[in-house]
Amino acid sequence: MLPMTSESKNAAAVLRTAPFLSIIVPTFNEQDNVHELVQRIDRCLAGVYWEIVFVDDDSVDGTLKVLHQVSRADPRVRYLQRIGRRGLASAVAEGILSTSAPYVAVMDADLQHDESILVEMLQRLESSNCDIVIGSRYVESGGTGAWSKRRRIISDVATRLTRLVLRTTVSDPMSGFFMMKRDAFNSAVRRLSSMGYKILLDILVSAPRPLIVAEIPYVFRTRQHGESKLDSAVTWEFLMLLLDKTVGRVVPGRFVMFTLVGGFGVFVHMLVLAIANRGLDFAFMTSQLAATVAAMTFNFFANNLLTYRDKRLKGFSQLTRGLLSFYAVCGLGAVSNVGVATVLFREDYSWWLSGLAGILVGAVWNYAASSMFTWRK
Numbered sequence: 001m002l003p004m005t006s007e008s009k010n011a012a013a014v015l016r017t018a019p020f021l022s023i024i025v026p027t028f029n030e031q032d033n034v035h036e037l038v039q040r041i042d043r044c045l046a047g048v049y050w051e052i053v054f055v056d057d058d059s060v061d062g063t064l065k066v067l068h069q070v071s072r073a074d075p076r077v078r079y080l081q082r083i084g085r086r087g088l089a090s091a092v093a094e095g096i097l098s099t100s101a102p103y104v105a106v107m108d109a110d111l112q113h114d115e116s117i118l119v120e121m122l123q124r125l126e127s128s129n130c131d132i133v134i135g136s137r138y139v140e141s142g143g144t145g146a147w148s149k150r151r152r153i154i155s156d157v158a159t160r161l162t163r164l165v166l167r168t169t170v171s172d173p174m175s176g177f178f179m180m181k182r183d184a185f186n187s188a189v190r191r192l193s194s195m196g197y198k199i200l201l202d203i204l205v206s207a208p209r210p211l212i213v214a215e216i217p218y219v220f221r222t223r224q225h226g227e228s229k230l231d232s233a234v235t236w237e238f239l240m241l242l243l244d245k246t247v248g249r250v251v252p253g254r255f256v257m258f259t260l261v262g263g264f265g266v267f268v269h270m271l272v273l274a275i276a277n278r279g280l281d282f283a284f285m286t287s288q289l290a291a292t293v294a295a296m297t298f299n300f301f302a303n304n305l306l307t308y309r310d311k312r313l314k315g316f317s318q319l320t321r322g323l324l325s326f327y328a329v330c331g332l333g334a335v336s337n338v339g340v341a342t343v344l345f346r347e348d349y350s351w352w353l354s355g356l357a358g359i360l361v362g363a364v365w366n367y368a369a370s371s372m373f374t375w376r377k
Contacts, residue, residue, distance in 0.1 A: 012339060018101065019051035019099065019101045023104075026057070027067070028056065028058075029060065030063050032333040034054070034066045038052060038110060045119065050076060052077050052078070053098055054079040054109070055091040058143070065082040093192055104182060106177065114146075114177075114221065117218050121135070130214040131180060132180040133213075133216060134200065134216070135177035136172035136218070140215030142218055142350060155174060158238060161242060165202075165205045170213055174198055179209075192206050219311060240257065255367050259363055259367075260363065261303050262363060268291075272291040272295070299326070300323050303375075333369070336358075340354075
């Protein structure tokens with residue numbers, strides 16, 4: 001066995017001490033920020049047994065190489081590489097589940113969150129009965145920094161919308177910077193939607209009881225390296241989360257979105273049917289077949305873009321396989337639709353009730369089967 005150097009002895013000593021605080025940092029293409037973030041955390045958490053868990057969604061810019069180097073040099077740094085799945089919320093959940101620390105913090109890798117308030121957040125959790133401490137941009141002394149007017153308006157509207165589902169008063173429920181007791185997370189984890197980027201809102205709404213919240217002000221910084229991940233997709237995923245938390249206990253939010261897409265698919269079907277049969281004078285059977293394929297194709301791409309955005313298929317190969325499987329699923333769904341409706345009609349149920357029952361069975365089948373076979377990641 002090789003003799004231990006002083007550095008390896010120090011590392012071993014650190015490893016023998018279980019972390020008191022685990023900081024979960026989702027990453028995707030953040031290679032220029034990793035070293036700097038670790039150094040800042042090290043400076044501000046002197047005297048605290050901490051660790052950082054980077055959860056990387058298979059970055060392509062060299063972030064994984066940097067994470068490997070940093071974690072080899074400092075045993076307080078770990079990373080998880082996720083392949084084939086994306087999303088900040090699910091990344092945070094996996095990161096927290098990978099640690100045994102009694103306190104967990106969540107922050108971004110882009111250096112826009114003020115790490116200097118981590119100590120105060122931890123002290124607040126230890127010295128009071130609160131479950132979660134939020135780094136807030138909207139309490140006194142906090143701020144959004146160099147945000148544009150448009151971004152501030154969008155954030156304000158989103159914050160107001162969260163009142164539809166929140167059971168406690170929070171000034172900044174959209175914050176991505178917070179610290180919580182592990183027990184609070186454990187109480188909510190099995191109810192999390194893990195959709196999109198707003199994991200804090202997901203936790204607050206999913207907890208079985210209203211969590212006790214404290215807020216500490218900080219000023220949001222300007223990104224120095226890399227590109228922002230904020231785009232229209234974030235807004236859409238936020239709305240999907242609200243939908244899931246509003247009706248999800250009765251019917252899955254994805255199913256609601258799936259049926260809405262199906263409704264637009266009916267419009268596409270009738271439009272193509274009218275153009276082919278009435279406009280181009282094709283035979284009705286030919287026109288109906290073309291309209292059916294057009295509607296299924298539309299539904300596939302719309303669901304891939306919207307309903308299953310966090311599992312969306314990319315590239316020619318994935319899209320082709322997905323489309324063919326979706327055709328097969330919907331074909332069987334059509335058979336079940338007609339079969340159920342016909343059986344009920346023969347049993348003297350009204351035509352409209354039989355038809356609706358067939359549509360419902362077909363929709364449920366299409367949703368369940370496509371979730372299993374088309375978007376199974």
